[in-house]
Amino acid sequence: MTAADLVVVADALHGTTGEALAVADGRIVAIGDRRDTSGWGGRGTRTVHLPGVVLPGLVDAHAHPVLGARVSRGLDLQGVRTLGELRTILTRACREAAPGAWVLGWGLSHDVWEGAPITAASLGSAVDGALVLLRMFDAHSALASSAALARAGVDGPRTFPSGAGVAVDAEGTPTGVLQEHEAIDLVERLVPVEALADVAERLAGHLERMAAAGLTGAHVMDFEGDPAALYAAVEEADRMPLRLRIHPWVDPSTTEQDWDALIGATGSGGRLWRLHGVKFFLDGTIDNGTAWLTHADCHGQSVRSTWPSPAHYAAAIARFAAAGVPTATHAIGDAAVRHAAASIAAARAAHPGSLHRIEHLELTGDDIVDAVAGSGAIASMQPTHCTRFIRADGRDNWSARVGRARAGQSWRTRALADRGVMLALGSDWPIAPFDPREIIAEAQTRRHGDGEPVGAAEALSAAQALAGYTTGAAAAAGHAADEGRLAVGMRADLTVLAADPTQCAPEDVPALSVNATVVDGRVRHLRG
Ligand SMILES: [Zn+2]
Numbered sequence: 001m002t003a004a005d006l007v008v009v010a011d012a013l014h015g016t017t018g019e020a021l022a023v024a025d026g027r028i029v030a031i032g033d034r035r036d037t038s039g040w041g042g043r044g045t046r047t048v049h050l051p052g053v054v055l056p057g058l059v060d061a062h063a064h065p066v067l068g069a070r071v072s073r074g075l076d077l078q079g080v081r082t083l084g085e086l087r088t089i090l091t092r093a094c095r096e097a098a099p100g101a102w103v104l105g106w107g108l109s110h111d112v113w114e115g116a117p118i119t120a121a122s123l124g125s126a127v128d129g130a131l132v133l134l135r136m137f138d139a140h141s142a143l144a145s146s147a148a149l150a151r152a153g154v155d156g157p158r159t160f161p162s163g164a165g166v167a168v169d170a171e172g173t174p175t176g177v178l179q180e181h182e183a184i185d186l187v188e189r190l191v192p193v194e195a196l197a198d199v200a201e202r203l204a205g206h207l208e209r210m211a212a213a214g215l216t217g218a219h220v221m222d223f224e225g226d227p228a229a230l231y232a233a234v235e236e237a238d239r240m241p242l243r244l245r246i247h248p249w250v251d252p253s254t255t256e257q258d259w260d261a262l263i264g265a266t267g268s269g270g271r272l273w274r275l276h277g278v279k280f281f282l283d284g285t286i287d288n289g290t291a292w293l294t295h296a297d298c299h300g301q302s303v304r305s306t307w308p309s310p311a312h313y314a315a316a317i318a319r320f321a322a323a324g325v326p327t328a329t330h331a332i333g334d335a336a337v338r339h340a341a342a343s344i345a346a347a348r349a350a351h352p353g354s355l356h357r358i359e360h361l362e363l364t365g366d367d368i369v370d371a372v373a374g375s376g377a378i379a380s381m382q383p384t385h386c387t388r389f390i391r392a393d394g395r396d397n398w399s400a401r402v403g404r405a406r407a408g409q410s411w412r413t414r415a416l417a418d419r420g421v422m423l424a425l426g427s428d429w430p431i432a433p434f435d436p437r438e439i440i441a442e443a444q445t446r447r448h449g450d451g452e453p454v455g456a457a458e459a460l461s462a463a464q465a466l467a468g469y470t471t472g473a474a475a476a477a478g479h480a481a482d483e484g485r486l487a488v489g490m491r492a493d494l495t496v497l498a499a500d501p502t503q504c505a506p507e508d509v510p511a512l513s514v515n516a517t518v519v520d521g522r523v524r525h526l527r528g
Contacts, residue, residue: 003042120176
């Protein structure tokens with residue numbers, strides 16, 4: 001054996017009988033007990049002794065780090081619960097802003113309006129008269145003040161082929177709600193662009209906090225706004241502690257030439273950040289009435305696909321499958337999941353072994369769970385979207401829209417796992433917090449804090465929840481053979497926690513300290 005670059009000695013190694021491992025060239029080259037380590041080192045070997053348990057590196061299967069860095073600009077509104085609170089914060093910010101300056105905010109919940117219509121006017125005239133743009137928590141909608149809309153020349157309804165649009169009241173006057181990114185962009189493009197160094201600094205900070213929470217990688221579900229220079233700047237500064245696998249969007253207006261360009265770009269990037277697959281949106285969100293449901297929601301909304309021609313989507317899936325490029329499809333409503341599964345099943349019949357995943361799967365009846373299982377798709381799900389945004393009593397925007405009759409069809413993690421579907425888990429950060437320990441816990445409890453469990457029958461076991469961040473994430477990336485487990489030859493991406501999360505009560509997992517992370521054989525986070 002060549003001398004190891006790194007030797008990690010801990011109390012235990014998850015899934016093995018060992019307590020130490022050696023790493024060379026980014027791979028695990030030996031596993032054994034403490035006594036074996038004397039034969040592993042050489043000149044230049046770094047040995048770290050850590051309390052706790054070494055796990056395969058935890059990977060968030062769905063995140064948007066650059067979007068998070070860009071939108072976490074301005075006021076953090078994630079904790080705001082009432083309209084009164086929001087008015088107070090914004091009124092002060094508008095008063096303190098320089099004349100003509102923008103007031104920006106992010107992370108705002110629809111539930112602040114408690115079911116009343118969401119309008120910029122409800123923020124009060126002082127706010128509505130200033131240049132204000134607030135990102136809703138789901139990143140699929142925003143609220144712009146009247147002054148901001150006027151500046152953008154938006155004075156009536158606008159719609160886009162994708163279903164994006166400017167919401168209007170009965171008189172045809174914009175309410176301030178901008179749905180989906182083309183509509184948001186009508187106003188956002190007027191906001192002064194930040195210097196690259198400022199966004200890069202925020203991105204590096206977010207990635208470092210992700211590492212400190214135990215993450216060694218993330219599947220990045222966008223490549224919007226030409227972020228290559230940002231990623232490069234962060235890596236150049238040696239501040240990229242996560243392996244990032246990036247999936248640019250394929251929208252309905254793209255042509256076969258665009259698809260071929262994306263196929264050609266796959267694999268490009270830097271050392272730890274690479275274009276890996278592609279991402280489709282078959283629908284929007286239930287919260288905004290833009291999902292694709294088999295039966296409309298209580299407002300008669302969420303009835304169609306983002307792809308005007310779902311057959312065109314199926315053709316795109318087949319094209320990427322033929323080229324060996326992994327696909328990911330955002331499909332939240334049951335009709336969207338059904339169409340994704342059917343398209344993937346057809347692509348896999350023609351191209352066996354092609355890799356496809358479905359993102360979110362928020363609403364699925366038994367027939368659709370079976371269709372997903374039969375398709376060979378991997379299910380990429382976000383348990384905290386259920387535990388944080390849905391209430392067991394149904395008194396939230398999402399539940400009101402789908403109605404009580406369909407409440408039992410939400411976030412069916414257990415049903416999917418029991419039917420043999422490979423599950424990858426993640427946060428969708430910045431939509432929800434990224435801490436994997438909290439998500440692994442809430443996947444088991446189906447509740448946040450003292451809240452009532454939401455759909456307790458869909459709770460995962462501890463082993464299933466951890467697998468979602470390890471073997472499931474590896475499978476979703478097409479790396480089941482060399483990532484997600486601790487064994488000789490596997491990639492040395494490691495997370496060291498104070499205890500094994502499969503041996504703790506789920507309630508205790510969020511408090512487990514992250515003693516270290518290793519990415520590509522290099523210690524990236526060490527508990528200070
Ligand atoms: Zn997302």
